[in-house]
Amino acid sequence: MARAVRFARTLVYCDGVQVAVARDELGQLYLSMLVQRTEEGDTYLSVPITVDRLRLLQSGGLDLREALEKPEVQEWFTMGVSGEEGSQVMNPVAAVADKWLPEPGLFLTEFVEEADRLAGVVEESTKKGKAIVHLRLSPPEAAERLQIGVHHLSQALATYQELVKHAYLQALQELTATTQDENADRYLLEVFAFSQGSFTVHMHSKLDADMFGEVELVQALEKVDELTEDVQDTERALQTAKENSGHLVAAYKRFLHFIAETGSTVEYNWSSPSRGARHREISVSQASILYERLQSQRELAEERVTLRGVFVRANVESGTWAVRDDAGRHRTGRIAAGSDVSLSGVVLDTQRYELECIERIEETGDGGLTSGLELKVLRPL
Amino acid sequence: MDAQEPSVRREHSWHEDLPEDCPPADARLPEGEAYYRAVRTYPPHEGDFVSQRALQPTRQFQVSECTARAVSLFLEAAICFTLLKLPLYTGGRVVRLELPKDAGVVKVTRPTKGHVSWWRRAGFDPIPLATGVEEN
Numbered sequence: 389m390a391r392a393v394r395f396a397r398t399l400v401y402c403d404g405v406q407v408a409v410a411r412d413e414l415g416q417l418y419l420s421m422l423v424q425r426t427e428e429g430d431t432y433l434s435v436p437i438t439v440d441r442l443r444l445l446q447s448g449g450l451d452l453r454e455a456l457e458k459p460e461v462q463e464w465f466t467m468g469v470s471g472e473e474g475s476q477v478m479n480p481v482a483a484v485a486d487k488w489l490p491e492p493g494l495f496l497t498e499f500v501e502e503a504d505r506l507a508g509v510v511e512e513s514t515k516k517g518k519a520i521v522h523l524r525l526s527p528p529e530a531a532e533r534l535q536i537g538v539h540h541l542s543q544a545l546a547t548y549q550e551l552v553k554h555a556y557l558q559a560l561q562e563l564t565a566t567t568q569d570e571n572a573d574r575y576l577l578e579v580f581a582f583s584q585g586s587f588t589v590h591m592h593s594k595l596d597a598d599m600f601g602e603v604e605l606v607q608a609l610e611k612v613d614e615l616t617e618d619v620q621d622t623e624r625a626l627q628t629a630k631e632n633s634g635h636l637v638a639a640y641k642r643f644l645h646f647i648a649e650t651g652s653t654v655e656y657n658w659s660s661p662s663r664g665a666r667h668r669e670i671s672v673s674q675a676s677i678l679y680e681r682l683q684s685q686r687e688l689a690e691e692r693v694t695l696r697g698v699f700v701r702a703n704v705e706s707g708t709w710a711v712r713d714d715a716g717r718h719r720t721g722r723i724a725a726g727s728d729v730s731l732s733g734v735v736l737d738t739q740r741y742e743l744e745c746i747e748r749i750e751e752t753g754d755g756g757l758t759s760g761l762e763l764k765v766l767r768p769l
Numbered sequence: 770m771d772a773q774e775p776s777v778r779r780e781h782s783w784h785e786d787l788p789e790d791c792p793p794a795d796a797r798l799p800e801g802e803a804y805y806r807a808v809r810t811y812p813p814h815e816g817d818f819v820s821q822r823a824l825q826p827t828r829q830f831q832v833s834e835c836t837a838r839a840v841s842l843f844l845e846a847a848i849c850f851t852l853l854k855l856p857l858y859t860g861g862r863v864v865r866l867e868l869p870k871d872a873g874v875v876k877v878t879r880p881t882k883g884h885v886s887w888w889r890r891a892g893f894d895p896i897p898l899a900t901g902v903e904e905n
Contacts, residue, residue: 395831401881402807402841402852404821405831423856429828452854470828498851499881755860 391465391610392475393418393434399446400499407452407496409442410434410467410476418478419455420467423488429470433488434478435459447508447536448497449583452490507666509657512590519593519603519660521577523548527652530587542648545589546645549577552635555615556608574604593660601662607656609666615640616668622681629682634691635759638749642680647675689750693761695719695743696769702731709734709745709763721745721761729766740769783873784889785823792888793837796876799868804842804875804885807849811862811901818895839886842866842875848883850904864899 393410404425410418417437424431435456437445444450465478480709480762513520556575573594581590593605599602615632618624629637647654651672659665682688697713707723709731723729724746734741744765748757808817821830822837830837843849849863868875873890877883889895 398881400852400855401884402843404837406852406855406857409843418857421855425824425826425857427825429825487859488856491859494851494854713840 389480392476393467393478399496404430408432409437410478413475415480418465419445419459421452421456421490423466426579429468432467432469433484434465434467436461439464444583446496446500447583448495448588451492451493452494452496457484457489479488483569506657506659506667510665512592513659513665514591517597517601517661518553518595519605519609519658521609521656522657523589523591524655524657525587525589525652526654527587527650530652532565534582534587536587540652541587541589543646543650544652545579547639547646549644551612551636551639552577552605552608553752554639555611556605558632558634558636559607559611561623575608577605597661601660603660603662606660606663611636613666613668616670619668619670619674619678622678625678626681626685629685629688633688634747635749636681638751641679644670644675644679644682647672648679649761689748691747691749694746695745695761696740698738698740699731699734699736702734702736704731707731711741714740719761721763724762724764728764729762729763734766735768742767742769754768783890784893785820785838786893787888787890788834791838792874793835793876796874796886796888798870799875801867801869804844804866804868804887805846805902806840806842806864806866806899807851807852807858807861808864808899809858809861811864813862813864813896813899815896818889821897836878836886839878839888841886842887844877844883844885846902846904848881849902863902863904865902866895866898868895868898876879 391412393412395405395408396411397726398405398407399409405422407419410420412418413704417439418434419437419442420432420434422430423433433456436459436625437455438460441450441460445452445455460605464481464484467476467478469476509520509522523544525536525540525544527536529540530536553572553575576594578594579589579591582588583590587590593603595605597603597605611632615625615628615636618628629640632640646652647670653669653671654675655667655669657665657667692748693712695713697711697719699709700712700718701708701710703709708720709722710718710720712718743763745761745763747759747761777835789867818840820838820840822834846863846865852858853861853863868887871890872893872895873888875885875887878886
């Protein structure tokens with residue numbers, strides 16, 4: 389039976405409407421794609437589509453061919469559009485000619501402006517009451533299908549989570565001058581979905597937003613934004629890195645190294661119930677250039693650390709020491725080369741001290757990180 | 770890159786007849802920057818650079834008459850390669866055009882990402898400038 393519809397929304401435009409959503413008088417939506425153009429008018433292929441499936445199509449979870457070839461309800465229509473204002477008439481067809489279908493691997497996310505792309509992350513954030521991150525990975529194997537190598541996925545998630553962790557700890561340190569409160573729940577992310585485009589990982593904060601919509605993880609996400617803001621300007625990016633040297637820059641370097649090594653441009657979008665959405669993209673060439681530059685700056689691997697606690701061991705001859713800090717953690721180190729600090733006369737276990745140290749972070753052969761504390765200033769409390 | 774002066778708009782003559790107040794006042798002169806277009810033949814011919822209106826002279830459009838008389842370009846080649854997967858562009862190619870000032874005027878127009886409407890100036894021939902682009 390023929391149906392009357394009106395175009396409701398354009399999804400792809402190029403010399404006219406290529407792909408659109410149409411709506412009939414009862415509110416049923418149809419996905420419509422231009423398949424033929426003559427001097428008299430255009431012909432569209434249309435299939436009924438639900439709001440959920442349309443959302444999936446627009447977020448990259450479904451390619452256009454599949455949406456048209458295998459609609460939820462097995463109905464296909466053709467619609468001739470010659471331009472009279474108002475509704476168009478769709479006529480049913482029994483089958484779809486292959487020449488009327490798009491090639492596989494056409495995802496509408498390629499045509500979506502940033503503001504529209506961010507709409508998805510904002511919607512999820514509002515719905516879940518958590519901070520949401522979409523991490524889009526583009527290794528070669530994800531170019532045309534919703535697939536990714538396990539090693540690429542695990543590496544991406546591990547390096548990104550590590551970056552967020554150290555961004556959170558750095559942000560917290562700037563706010564409170566302490567790194568004592570390291571409740572991991574506050575910076576942990578959990579994966580809840582994947583979608584195409586290229587391979588997008590959907591993550592949310594482990595913790596819910598409070599009654600004002602605030603999520604602690606946002607402090608970390610904003611700190612990461614600070615690092616990635618000038619990724620196209622190496623000198624400015626270097627300056628920002630110097631202000632965040634130590635563990636955070638080491639984690640950022642590992643993230644850049646992942647991008648450069650896998651040839652995978654990375655994009656991320658994030659939003660929280662109380663904040664606007666943000667978007668960043670780091671290309672392979674940007675990551676390679678910045679990684680090499682950061683790698684050449686030895687001082688970026690250093691971080692100032694202040695400890696407060698009691699000595700449990702102090703070796704005057706070797707200059708090595710062990711401290712139990714106020715949070716009960718055991719920290720060890722040595723006196724910094726060239727420092728005039730002495731451990732002679734240090735009182736063990738009963739006297740509290742403040743130790744100003746430099747922590748040097750170094751990469752290990754297996755791609756991990758190791759660090760050591762060097763004591764520069766010592767004062768009793 | 771400034772928006773076109775009203776006088777520029779008046780002084781231009783256009784490849785296609787344009788309605789009053791078209792191109793829009795905030796369209797601007799290109800300055801040699803690159804644009805991309807999906808074409809159906811390669812090397813391209815004149816028919817690859819005409820508007821919807823030129824192809825369908827008697828039709829009414831659901832976009833404004835000014836938009837219907839513009840040619841679609843894109844800021845990135847990648848979008849055009851994706852367009853080639855649509856039935857209307859099967860077997861087509863992507864070309865790059867570095868538009869000089871005398872090419873007409875351009876304006877970025879949503880909703881499709883990186884879409885640019887180009888109103889072509891009379892006497893400007895894009896074919897010699899169109900170079901084929903290979904997908905990476």
